Amino acid sequence: MDGTLVDTEPYWIDVEFEIAERHGGTWSKQHALNLVGNDLLESGRYIREHMGIDRSPEQIVEELLDGVVDRVRQAVPWQPGALELLTSLRESGVPCALVTMSYERFVAPILGHLPAETFRVIVTGDTVELGKPHPEPYLTAAAALGLRPEQCLAIEDSNTGAKSAEAAGCTVLVVENHVPVLDGPRRVFRDTLVDVDLAAVWGEDR
Structure with missing residues (x-):
């Protein structure tokens, strides 16, 4: 779905940077792109390690979902075709x-x-x-x-x-x-x- 039917990857990336800022971590566009298509909990583990924040993978996933769901409710960015x-x-x-x-x-x-x-x-x-x-x-x-x-x-x-x-x-x-x-x-x-x-x-x- 993400990136195939709807172009929500920018939503995920924006929220990842917000999480880094909220919890005093560091993040990069390359780290964000490394997560494209991944299992969410695996992404949570990656973010915890590479962002350097004191949040569990499960907590990170919930914060990601909160931010992206809010954006999707405002607008669904369908892929062309x-x-x-x-x-x-x-x-x-x-x-x-x-x-x-x-x-x-x-x-x-x-x-x-x-x-x-x-x-x-x-x-x-x-x-x-x-x-x-x-x-x-x-x-x-x-x-x-x-x-x-x-x-x-x-x-x-x-x-x-x-x-x-x-x-x-x-x-x-x-x-x-x-x-x-x-x-x-x-x-x-x-x-x-x-x-x-x-x-x-x-x-x-x-």
């Missing part, structure tokens, strides 16, 4: 799952802007034991859809997410956003979701 793609898939009856390492309380206000049937399955970071880049999130989503991962196309914008989907066995459509993504055996690259031809993407991996 995202809403059109979701509408097309829904109208075509293609079963979709949302696989994100964000927590449910952040996801909820974004999903509130979409028809209820947009996603048949929702997998969030607080519902899996092992987050991306582990394959568990995508394996969980595929199983809940009643499909094999090999029958699924994942859309990702980060190496962490692409690794997770690829390890599960999915074909991965990569649309880079804030960080570069390495090439991979099951990865197909496009510049945007605008007018993307998913059938062509699927065929390109065959």
Whole structure:
């Protein structure tokens, strides 16, 4: 979701700098970009270590969520082509799952802007034991859809997410956003979701 359907990465980065200022820590844009696509609790551990603040990873995650949820409630920054793609898939009856390492309380206000049937399955970071880049999130989503991962196309914008989907066995459509993504055996690259031809993407991996 983050960086793929909605461009919320700037929200996360802004809140990270706010946390550093609030607790007397230090932070950098490079540290922020290192967290793109990561499991939130793992990000909390990274922030604690590299920001140098006396907060637990769990406390850091809650502060991150508080700040980003406030911003999302004010405005949802949809990626170009995202809403059109979701509408097309829904109208075509293609079963979709949302696989994100964000927590449910952040996801909820974004999903509130979409028809209820947009996603048949929702997998969030607080519902899996092992987050991306582990394959568990995508394996969980595929199983809940009643499909094999090999029958699924994942859309990702980060190496962490692409690794997770690829390890599960999915074909991965990569649309880079804030960080570069390495090439991979099951990865197909496009510049945007605008007018993307998913059938062509699927065929390109065959």
